[in-house]
Amino acid sequence: MLKNLMPKSSAAGAAWAPALVTTVVWAALGLSAVAWGLALWPQDTQALAPSVTIARNDLPVVQMADIAKVLGASTEVTPTSVAEAPAAVRMSLLGVAMAGKGNAIAVISLDGQPPKPFHVGATVSPGLVLQAVTSTQALLGSALKSPTLNTLELPKRP
Secondary structure (H helix, E strand, C coil): CHHHHCCHHHHHHHHHHHHHHHHHHHHHHHHHHHHHHHHHCCCCCCCCCCCCCCCHHHCCCCCHHHHHHHCCCCCCCCCCCCCCCCHHHHEEEEEEEECCCCCEEEEEEECCCCCEEEECCCEEECCEEEEEECCCEEEEECCCCCCEEEEEECCCCC
């Protein structure tokens, strides 16, 4: 007798409600069990692949000729003359390249000439040797282990 009083659409919706609630509850229970199972599962402490140590000799070596090609230097050798101006005025640091602690190159322009790459320890001009290169500076001195005479800095970006 109560079935006749209820509309047909609400009777059909009421039949699916318990099944839907039951499905959602069981799905939540299953996901919770999977999450706890993964959280409590013993973790493997071994690496997937053996680690490899790289020797310092395996690092790539920056070649001056390659840097010169990238910067558009010609293969012609032009002699440079030592001007009367101070060395710091005649030189400008245009770039640095580093491939490790002891393997660095400074790109220096002398007397307005096209820039050339110089390795640490190379003679930049007569009486000046490139002593060290940092990310923003090139240190020049009369010898590799002598006191620093000039410090060239990269120009500031605008």
